[in-house]
Amino acid sequence: MTDLHTARISASRSGNARRVPLGRIFLYLALTAGAIVMIAPFVWMLMTALKTNAEVSTFSWLPKEFHWENFVEAMNVAPFLQYMRNSLFIAVGETVVTVALSTMAGYALAKLPLRGSRTLLNYFIVLLMVPFQIILVPLFLIVKSVPLFGGNDLFGAGGTGWLDSWWGLIIPLAAGPMYTFLARQFYVSLPAELADAARVDGVGEFGIFFRIMTPLIKPALITMIVFQVEAAWNAFLWPLMITSSDELRPLQLGLAVFSQNPASIQWPYLMAGTALAALPMIVLFVVAQRQFVQGMANTGLKG
Template identity: 40%
Template sequence: MRSKRKLKNVLVIILLTILCIIFLIPLFLMILTSLKSMPEIMASKFVLFPEKALFSNYIEAMQRGNWLGYFGNSFFVTALTVLISLILNSMAGYGFARIPFRGRNTLFFFALTGMMVPTQVTMIPVFINLKSFPLVGGNDLFGNGGTGMINTYAGLILPYIAGAFGVFLCRQFYMNFPASLDDAAKIDGCSRLTAYFRIYLPLSKPILATLAVLKASQTWNDYMWPLIMINNDEKMTIQVAVISKFVTEVNTQWNLLMAATAMIILPLLILFLFTQKYFVEGIVTTGMKG
């Protein structure tokens, strides 16, 4: 039995090592490409390792445009989106999981239908609604005459802050708590809101870390929505900037593009490293095993 168990563990380790290598290949190629010269990239034969590593590509890439401003825009939009999302999704999940009311399951079912609608389907209606938002961006009371939330941080943030998936994750997490916890809170004189802030929220680190990583990754990496909402350089996010600065109809500077991309993914890697423990725990405790 022990030999079979050891053999199984060895096979699992080998399989995970192979999968890890496969997943790291794109990252490895990105870094190698960022250190190459354009003739090496465009050569007729594939060049894996550069003859001379050009770390100057990173300096040159960061000199193309106001990257400090682009990073600042993305940090601001992502941080505010994550903060508001954690509050809204956790409170909604708490309500669906711990507060009994008529039609709760039906309402939750309709909330989940939002997970079945592709973002591309709702993109145009959301854009029209934000453009016609009353009394914003020069609009009158009926949403006419101005630009609404176009070219504003609010226009970037609002579509991200809520989502059926986040509500689902939080509900599944709060469903795991025993009913005696609510009874104890009621005996101590806690209202539902007090119980949420003083009992459930401090115990929510795993699911909030999980949701923070997922929401931050979605917001930080999104290209299409900022491209639609922002048309000036001042409020441009990094995903739009990296394409606009290095990709043209005539030529694509692949080495500079990969260098900028390598810099862009660093914040997400750091975030995941710091929240990895809670991230795994949050996925397990929501029942999404497998």
């Protein structure tokens, strides 16, 4: 009798364990639907890249025949390797400057006894709400008036400054306020005893920052790198404004080659180039996904 009762209890428990709550089923269905909505544009892009120009005009998901040569021909129509090198150089340059300046500023706001640090932090938070389009024209005028560059005199007049140069492509868009705020939030979460012990051992402030504190905020560093590389890789408006030579043209401007004439846009080549441009960012996010999610989850832990 006891064995039969025990068997019934075990069967009841296993049945409860197998029973999935109704709310979780709806959650899975909603997440699946959201994933399909997010993936659908990428699938359409790939399918369009494999069609002929005539097939694009008749809406259909699958091409009659897969034209893989579209990717090769898209690379030959424009100097895509040069555009990709330019975008890579801009992304690496902006990211290095951003990580260096933002981490130093974040550490100073979080750990150094600076007068007015709270006011500076509030200033960075306010800057987060300023759209880039508002500062676009002032930033252009500043870049054009950089002294002693591009034929300018000491007062920034007479030349082009940093226009159509690597300086103008990299420096103005590096070290945004979001990255300083992100770094500051992670430095605040670190115990002050680590820095105090290092000071007792005779380590300087820069050594504490570089050798002790910064290695402990790896998720924040990965998050800044992913955000900045993605922003620099996909930049279009700012390079369009300040560049005039094809040698400095980044990848997103290079894609405009296929859509210069609205009446005859080469959709297969455009989608093939777009797919090739999106691939490095997809790989970057997949590789850094775990640290990136951890960094975003811990951003607002402490004020």
